[in-house]
Amino acid sequence: MARSAMRGTALGQSPDPRVAVSMTVNGERVEREVSPRMLLSDFIRHELGLTGTHVGCEHGVCGCCTVIIDGKAGRSCLAFAVQADGADIRTIESVAGRDGTLHPVQQAFRECHGLQCGYCTPGFVMSILDYLEDNPDPDLSEEAIREVLSGNLCRCTGYKNIVAAFRRSAELMRGSQ
């Protein structure tokens, strides 16, 4: 349908076409009808109410909105919800245990003071979690860690403690296996 035709809908009606999507988010199946232009980040926050996934820049630079899509970390602001039809999504809400026990990556951020305001933290945690699940025996040199962290921006803590949290995460995750 051409855009001019979509705009031609009656006043008060949404001109957006609707597309049915179903996906698994944090182990639960969800089904919605959404506009194709709804970003996955907005779907997660506004449709599902999972506001732990933060939105910073909406062009893929800051990394705040990182979630795990079919087993790989990805920017939820650089995906449309319709692209995630049939996908398995993990957000920050799934990381801690149901009883509130922190995941090793969260525990490491706490121990190393890897956060201050916390806005960027869910993105860092999801990026690191995905990387360490994929690479259980990572290169722990400063340079290699900074390479992994380069896709996430922090504007208050500084990276020193986040690098330390990455190292501690790797240690704790190895210990918990």
Place this chain on the structure above:
Amino acid sequence: MKPALFSYSAPQSVEEALEVLASDEMARPLAGGQSLIPTMNFRIAAPSALVDLRRIGALNGRAVEGDVIRVGAMTRQRDLERDGAVQRANPLIAEVLGNVAHIVIRNRGTVGGSIAHADAAAELPCMLLATGGSVVARRAGGERTIAADDLFLFHMTTSLEAGELLTEVRIPALPPRTGYAFQEVARRHGDYALAGVCALVTLKDGVCSSVRLAACGIASKPTRLAESEAALLGAPPEGEALGRASDAARDYATAADDRQASADYRRDLVSALVRRTVTKAADRARERA
């Protein structure tokens, strides 16, 4: 900001995708979305329809066949980077990909998407040009192969025609006695390059029997540095010949001053990067000999 209205389809076959693309000239294919979606979020791009290619199995997969690496257009950049067989056939590919944005972006970004997007500062188009690769373009009722030399016309502009879809990228394996190197300078890790150079140097009896050099970030499209290549051909990859190659590269930097770098600075960068990448590639050629 949020994207403008568009309609959406996710066909199962290349034929169906071509049909939708042919029916609406403002429709665009959606691959990994790592370049297209940000431009849509800013409303720099506003396609009327997106044809999502993710369900088309035929666009996935990769294979090393003799001296060619065939890469399905929808192959994720990170998958190509970590493929052992691809690394053995041409280790340049992983070196280049390590400079493309960040791991999380490469998890979703595709090889075909980056090449069809043809950003003049992007690394993969530069690599395809340096290696002498090509792409396969399908249209209703046929296909053609386009050499990298004929593909990139201008910033974000290729010789792909309306109704054509890039389905496969073909990257030559690293030839014998050949060393490789890619280096770039960017303001921040993961940014597009202010300048980047990809070098392939083949040595025979201590002199260059083949040199291929391409640069990104310095002009309106990825650019072969033909004068620099000519300066090295038949000469040892060092000393006076390398000096001439490095100087000759300066003239290819035609990008105007921008907020990130002046034209003069880009000329200095491309010149220095030619020197560094040729030296590195020659060292690696000697190691392989």
